[in-house]
Amino acid sequence: MHxxxxxxxxxxxAIAGFGLFAWQARKIRANILVGRDRDMSGNVxxxxxxxxxxxxxxxxxxxxxxxxxxxxxxxxxxxxINIEVLEIMVDGIFGTHRFLQFLGPVYDVLMATNEILGxxxxxxxxxxxxxxxxxxxxxxxxxxxxxxxxxxxxxxxLYIEVILMVALFTMNTADLxxxxxxxxxxxxxxxxxxxxxxxxPSNEAxxxxxxxxxxxxxxxxxxxxxxxxxxxxxxxxxxxxxxxxYSRLVPQGQFSNVxxxxxxxxxxxxxxxxxxxxxxxxxxxxxxPTPFGAKDVNDLAWTNLLNAYSxxxxxxxxxxxxxxxxxxxxxxxxxxxxxxxxxxEKYNSPLIFxxxxxxxxxKHDSQEVLDKDNHTLLRGYVTxxxxxxxxxxxxxxxxxxxxxxxxxxxxEMRRFLVLEESAAxxxxxxxxxxxxxxxxxxxxxxxxxxxxxxxxYVAEKEAVTA
Amino acid sequence: xxxxxxxxxxxxxLMADLAAQGETPEILFWVGCAxxxxxxxxxxxxxFVRILEHxxxxxxxxxxxxxxxxxxxxxAGNEFLFQMQAMQxxxxxxxxxxKKVVTACPHCFNTIKNEYPALGGEYExxxxxxxxxxxxxxxxxxxxxxxSYKGRRITFHDSCYLGRANNIYEAPRAVLExxxxxxxxxxxxxxxxxxxxxxGAQMWKEPEPGKKDVNIERxxxxxxxxxxxxxxxxxxxxxxxxxxxxxxxxxxxxxGSIIAVGCPFCMTMMSDGVKNKERxxxxxxxxxxxxxxxxxxxxx
Numbered sequence: 115m116h117x118x119x120x121x122x123x124x125x126x127x128a129i130a131g132f133g134l135f136a137w138q139a140r141k142i143r144a145n146i147l148v149g150r151d152r153d154m155s156g157n158v159x160x161x162x163x164x165x166x167x168x169x170x171x172x173x174x175x176x177x178x179x180x181x182x183x184x185x186x187x188x189x190x191x192x193x194x195i196n197i198e199v200l201e202i203m204v205d206g207i208f209g210t211h212r213f214l215q216f217l218g219p220v221y222d223v224l225m226a227t228n229e230i231l232g233x234x235x236x237x238x239x240x241x242x243x244x245x246x247x248x249x250x251x252x253x254x255x256x257x258x259x260x261x262x263x264x265x266x267x268x269x270x271x272l273y274i275e276v277i278l279m280v281a282l283f284t285m286n287t288a289d290l291x292x293x294x295x296x297x298x299x300x301x302x303x304x305x306x307x308x309x310x311x312x313x314x315p316s317n318e319a320x321x322x323x324x325x326x327x328x329x330x331x332x333x334x335x336x337x338x339x340x341x342x343x344x345x346x347x348x349x350x351x352x353x354x355x356x357x358x359x360y361s362r363l364v365p366q367g368q369f370s371n372v373x374x375x376x377x378x379x380x381x382x383x384x385x386x387x388x389x390x391x392x393x394x395x396x397x398x399x400x401x402x403p404t405p406f407g408a409k410d411v412n413d414l415a416w417t418n419l420l421n422a423y424s425x426x427x428x429x430x431x432x433x434x435x436x437x438x439x440x441x442x443x444x445x446x447x448x449x450x451x452x453x454x455x456x457x458x459e460k461y462n463s464p465l466i467f468x469x470x471x472x473x474x475x476x477k478h479d480s481q482e483v484l485d486k487d488n489h490t491l492l493r494g495y496v497t498x499x500x501x502x503x504x505x506x507x508x509x510x511x512x513x514x515x516x517x518x519x520x521x522x523x524x525x526e527m528r529r530f531l532v533l534e535e536s537a538a539x540x541x542x543x544x545x546x547x548x549x550x551x552x553x554x555x556x557x558x559x560x561x562x563x564x565x566x567x568x569x570x571y572v573a574e575k576e577a578v579t580a
Numbered sequence: 581x582x583x584x585x586x587x588x589x590x591x592x593x594l595m596a597d598l599a600a601q602g603e604t605p606e607i608l609f610w611v612g613c614a615x616x617x618x619x620x621x622x623x624x625x626x627x628f629v630r631i632l633e634h635x636x637x638x639x640x641x642x643x644x645x646x647x648x649x650x651x652x653x654x655x656a657g658n659e660f661l662f663q664m665q666a667m668q669x670x671x672x673x674x675x676x677x678x679k680k681v682v683t684a685c686p687h688c689f690n691t692i693k694n695e696y697p698a699l700g701g702e703y704e705x706x707x708x709x710x711x712x713x714x715x716x717x718x719x720x721x722x723x724x725x726x727x728s729y730k731g732r733r734i735t736f737h738d739s740c741y742l743g744r745a746n747n748i749y750e751a752p753r754a755v756l757e758x759x760x761x762x763x764x765x766x767x768x769x770x771x772x773x774x775x776x777x778x779x780g781a782q783m784w785k786e787p788e789p790g791k792k793d794v795n796i797e798r799x800x801x802x803x804x805x806x807x808x809x810x811x812x813x814x815x816x817x818x819x820x821x822x823x824x825x826x827x828x829x830x831x832x833x834x835x836g837s838i839i840a841v842g843c844p845f846c847m848t849m850m851s852d853g854v855k856n857k858e859r860x861x862x863x864x865x866x867x868x869x870x871x872x873x874x875x876x877x878x879x880x
Contacts, residue, residue, distance in 0.1 A: 367745025368694035441791030506780030528657030545784035553647035
């Protein structure tokens with residue numbers, strides 16, 4: 115062990131990095147808890163199984179093989195290379211050099227795996243970059259919501275990943291060459307770096323500097339990346355896990371029943387029914403009544419807000435949405451991205467905050483201009499035209515690799531439009547009054563409901579003896 | 581020995597009459613609004629009743645006591661109207677002590693099965709595709725003695741509220757397999773199925789501005805799949821996904837091909853799509869119950 119000013123400096127940088135992240139994470143936790151309460155406790159083993167399968171196992175990614183394979187490389191790379199990061203942390207704090215080398219042959223395998231994964235990550239990232247930046251990009255990387263910050267963000271993530279890998283190879287190659295020059299045995303096996311040693315100078319001082327630059331760039335890069343996450347779609351690498359854990363276990367077709375309405379309807383049907391007293395604030399005063407449905411982010415459930423922080427804007431939802439495929443304005447991804455932007459506009463924002471505010475460019479209808487003064491989620495970001503285009507088909511829910519449910523948020527906003535603003539399209543109001551008056555969504559008389567059974571015959575085969 | 585085909589008039593049993601005689605049916609057939617009022621889907625209701633009569637299951641319908649489940653109201657956001665409808669229907673069903681409900685509408689199925697229990701309506705709810713599959717498995721329906729579908733090219737269009745909403749993918753396919761037809765799958769099928777465009781109360785409104793109607797997109801996919809038209813499929817799926825959906829062109833047996841559905845809204849949307857594409861001459865849209873009743877020779 116060999117303590118120096120470097121170890122002290124490293125400790126400071128690490129504390130600052132993790133401290134800043136904790137501060138940002140607290141802000142985001144507070145944003146999520148602004149949402150309405152929803153009891154998602156219980157069913158622990160079922161939830162853990164699902165998390166293992168969908169989040170750790172990435173089962174839903176494999177609906178599309180090419181991106182699933184590329185993503186798997188980066189994902190496994192992230193998991194395995196983090197073991198080396200652990201070593202870097204320990205070395206940094208205690209002044210050790212490659213402290214995991216005591217693992218012997220296991221260390222050889224670990225380092226070799228790291229290097230191969232590192233090289234594959236660079237290739238996968240290059241493929242990702244091409245899919246996003248070629249002309250035209252893959253269809254799901256297009257769309258009005260993927261411009262400005264979200265577009266830049268996606269590329270920044272790829273650049274950072276390449277920088278981190280290059281730093282790792284710089285460190286390993288310089289270290290390897292230093293050992294070779296000194297005639298010493300380097301612990302570990304480095305298949306990629308041993309190919310690169312020829313490119314490095316044979317000057318011990320220069321190599322030492324390169325090794326340190328690589329080491330510092332890798333670890334400082336990781337700490338910066340960690341603090342970039344809360345501003346980025348890349349936050350999914352953390353949030354995907356709680357999001358999958360807390361995702362719904364009921365059939366996708368089951369929509370929530372609004373409890374306050376149940377009490378009202380029961381009271382209407384049975385005058386003796388006692389509606390439970392409304393919840394009160396801790397000091398006993400009455401709480402402001404909550405609206406039906408959602409006008410703004412705080413009217414959504416906390417799980418819907420957790421969804422927004424787990425979204426990596428991959429667009430699988432939008433690419434299977436029947437409304438979007440046929441050219442309607444609705445994009446489930448946009449609903450989720452808008453939810454996050456609006457939360458950060460209204461409540462806490464992370465270090466970099468750049469909400470995707472839309473102008474007129476995507477609108478067909480002058481009636482649907484976004485309301486910039488009354489800037490709520492509904493109308494400020496999401497227009498009724500988008501919401502009414504939804505067929506509630508659950509394709510977006512099925513497609514999401516991290517179990518985000520855009521449909522719940524869409525239905526909550528529809529509820530607000532209908533129950534608070536009576537702002538349903540006119541044809542739907544006609545349907546509502548048909549149900550109220552005729553017990554059917556069409557204007558048929560209830561007395562004709564059994565007419566289908568008139569003059570109904572069935573063929574019967576009877577065996578007859580000739 | 582010869583077979584003589586006779587026709588027998590059906591007096592569809594009403595739940596109220598059964599209850600008055602102190603009898604309980606094995607199943608309650610929930611007809612649904614489309615099944616009761618929509619001219620096209622009434623034929624499905626009648627086909628299903630023929631099957632019930634044929635196998636001799638003890639059933640009843642609510643008749644005029646049935647009311648909309650509230651599904652379209654709920655999907656459109658009118659939770660109040662939904663719960664009013666739900667409570668009214670639950671009162672009716674519980675009043676008769678109903679235990680088992682069978683319906684030919686995936687929307688009614690989903691609503692009664694998933695959303696009524698929390699409001700006090702707990703029943704065993706079965707979609708008619710599952711029910712038909714059971715009848716075939718038990719040998720109570722042999723799918724013979726009527727029209728032959730052997731070798732006819734059929735593709736099944738998954739209803740969202742049966743498929744993704746409730747994970748029922750195999751039952752309708754098992755029913756179709758019993759027909760010994762030439763079944764082809766659209767690329768967007770089962771969990772990846774494309775909506776017909778009518779769910780979520782879209783049935784009752786005009787679509788928002790866009791490039792195309794959803795039912796046209798879906799019908800184009802169904803027709804291209806039935807025709808084995810690889811170019812049309814490529815065009816639909818885009819260059820990105822290649823052309824996994826192409827199947828060899830059908831042997832023309834002069835009977836045309838079939839889009840099979842299990843939902844009244846899908847029926848309307850796919851039929852409209854086929855009309856729009858001017859393919860009614862060689863492509864027909866049928867519900868599972870219609871195919872089974874006709875294969876069993878029950879139409880009279």
